[in-house]
Amino acid sequence: MDPVDATGATQRQRLVDLLWQPPSPPRRGPRPTLTLAVIAQAGIAVADADGLGAVTMQRVAESLDVTKMALYRYVPGKTELVALMIEAGIGEPPTLPADAPWRDQLDAWARQMYDRFRRHPWAVAATVGVRVLGPHELGWMERAIAALDGTRLHGGEKLDVAVLLVGHVRNLAQQVAGIPTETPEQAMAPGLSELLRGREQRFPALLEAVASAAVQDGRDQALDFGLARILDGVQLLVTERARP
Amino acid sequence: MDPVDATGATQRQRLVDLLWQPPSPPRRGPRPTLTLAVIAQAGIAVADADGLGAVTMQRVAESLDVTKMALYRYVPGKTELVALMIEAGIGEPPTLPADAPWRDQLDAWARQMYDRFRRHPWAVAATVGVRVLGPHELGWMERAIAALDGTRLHGGEKLDVAVLLVGHVRNLAQQVAGIPTETPEQAMAPGLSELLRGREQRFPALLEAVASAAVQDGRDQALDFGLARILDGVQLLVTERARP
DNA sequence: CCAAAACTGTGTCCTTCGGATACAGATTAC
DNA sequence: GTAATCTGTATCCGAAGGACACAGTTTTGG
Structure with missing residues (x-):
């Protein structure tokens, strides 16, 4: 083997x-x-x-x-x-206030990881697939899991939260890679609206969404949005676990 | 250029x-x-x-x-x-019951996409980075956006939801690629627990999480978990928008 | 019916890449 | 001082993507 x-x-x-x-x-x-x-x-x-x-x-x-x-x-x-x-x-894992609420910790954690990936866009492509993890990469994971220490989540659930956040951050960093000036939504793929032109009846929902999104402002809005949704979802579970 | x-x-x-x-x-x-x-x-x-x-x-x-x-x-x-x-x-986008609740539609959508990626693990690595999208790939996006048609989400938000789900599915499919038999949590990276051995004091939270996760069963549990969290978070936003 | 045009598949050649190997020079231990 | 050890180099190789010219095949227009 x-x-x-x-x-x-x-x-x-x-x-x-x-x-x-x-x-x-x-x-x-x-x-x-x-x-x-x-x-x-x-x-x-x-x-x-x-x-x-x-x-x-x-x-x-x-x-x-x-x-x-x-x-x-x-x-x-x-x-x-x-x-x-x-x-x-990727570098050293971030130092976060250990006494802050878990949600703030994870939010900061994800944003800092996003920062690293934005600085080194190639790192997204380089970290696909199963591979050997180094001390830094494992340190990042440790820090995320540790943020959930106060909660009553199972070990597996903590891991799943971390995986979920990493996935979102990586995905967003990848979308933005190479298009530093435009907003992620506008330039999700090169010329998305260009592709849609002439095929309006085939992708009506997508067309409308892209059209109304083009007016939207927002640097890193996709990151904020996903992060908020994920953490909302996790919070729901945490509070559910909190009450006996 | x-x-x-x-x-x-x-x-x-x-x-x-x-x-x-x-x-x-x-x-x-x-x-x-x-x-x-x-x-x-x-x-x-x-x-x-x-x-x-x-x-x-x-x-x-x-x-x-x-x-x-x-x-x-x-x-x-x-x-x-x-x-x-x-x-x-990737193939043709799935046919989903258009009259079903948006959440059920998106759940089925994500699971079917996960299925495709599991059948072709290389597709995850092949779809990193900005690239030209084909009809099938765009059709999948269209179908996800269309599922949110009934809601009062903005166009940009609908796109963000789709991106969020794609990210999760891709991430999970990648983790499982090549390790068809074990559970994702157990084999997130080759020999995670092996790496942790001898370094217990350096990654205490991670160690505990991995240890207690090993007992967990669950095929595709990470997929289910993330999907539930994400959709919970989206649902929160949708219901918030629903009431004036 | 026949020649020109258009198109297909092939053989050959070039560049770049990752890597193996053998070798000459430098440094240290005994 | 000499042997062991280590460094950087030069040379060579196979496999990869791709350019290009050529021979054979089919259709079109006269």
């Missing part, structure tokens, strides 16, 4: 080690010219500028004035490089 | 045409051995079997007993092939 290398470690285990136990500097041989952090930052710079597709070993190496193969001394492969970029890009 | 080909059409416009106006059969020359639908199905078969990464021109062409370059007679490039795969994979 999982490919095994010469040392007997699986690819997965090597990635886990890379993310969770940054390798100690070597005791012999020439001093390394690079570090994992520097490499990750270089990759992030490329991705921020020209998208995830532009992140190639060649390009990252060039920006660091080394050869492509030099990177492989630090990183097993491109998958691992992207994983490091995600960890660095 | 947008590359222009010899005929003066932009790449984007060519894709729009491909999705919305299936090209008519040629009037002269040899009969084509393939059709767009057949090619898309071949691509879907490959993706279903071995993932989106296994979808190469070569591989798809082989499965159709043609050369790689033959495909380019039908499809401008791989991007367009994937777009066709998405359209065919």
Whole structure:
């Protein structure tokens, strides 16, 4: 199943080690010219500028004035490089007032995560699919779950709330990616209204919604809306659980 | 900005045409051995079997007993092939009872979309980022918006509800992809509990949640949970709007 | 009926990418 | 000092997307 290398470690285990136990500097041989952090930052710079597709070993190496193969001394492969970029890009989990109501905590949490994703739009595409989580990413999850500590939700429910919020934030960040100036609703997809033109009778409800939404103002209104709905729904459950 | 080909059409416009106006059969020359639908199905078969990464021109062409370059007679490039795969994979929007309450309609809508994504897990990864929407995909949106026709929500709000639901469904489908047997909570990420082992003091809330969630049963419980919360939240808004 | 036009599928070539391997130089431990 | 260890490099490879020219096939117009 999982490919095994010469040392007997699986690819997965090597990635886990890379993310969770940054390798100690070597005791012999020439001093390394690079570090994992520097490499990750270089990759992030490329991705921020020209998208995830532009992140190639060649390009990252060039920006660091080394050869492509030099990177492989630090990183097993491109998958691992992207994983490091995600960890660095998402960054440390936010510090939230632990004594604030859970709803305020989660609201702030979601907005800060949205901020990170907006700063690094490629991170949305990079974090699809099952993968190994790093300390930062797990720290974010921990912080969200911890916000629900006071409630009487089950463990599974707490996890589900976090998953729900992450999904919303990721989804919105993705929609806005690449269209920094317009509002999300207006530019949900390139030329939505353009597509609808000439097909009015086929998508009447959509047409009317888009037309009346175009008048709407609102930076990040879709984020606010979804967040309010989700937290309203969660609040309903929490209060229901609160009374015996 | 947008590359222009010899005929003066932009790449984007060519894709729009491909999705919305299936090209008519040629009037002269040899009969084509393939059709767009057949090619898309071949691509879907490959993706279903071995993932989106296994979808190469070569591989798809082989499965159709043609050369790689033959495909380019039908499809401008791989991007367009994937777009066709998405359209065919998502399929026609569901038929829902138009007289049912909006909540039941949206619930069924979301579950059917979840079903499609579960059948084609690669579709989640393929539909990240801004892209041109096809008739099917737009039809799904239309159907969701139409479900809210009776309510007094604004156009923008209706769109936001749809986006919210799509986000949840996509997110869940992605989590479950590749782990068909276990429950989503248990296998949110490969070896979440394995990662937590030895780091109990660093992620206490997460640890407790995972531990108590492991006992939970529940196929698709995360889907149900999120759906219920979201629709609860929407319902709150709808009823609020209903009374003057 | 026949030639020109239009179209299909193929073979060949190019570039880019991720990655394996072998090697030369630098640094440290014994 | 010498052996072990580690770094960065140069070279090579297979697979990928795609450009292009060509040969064969079918229809249209005279």
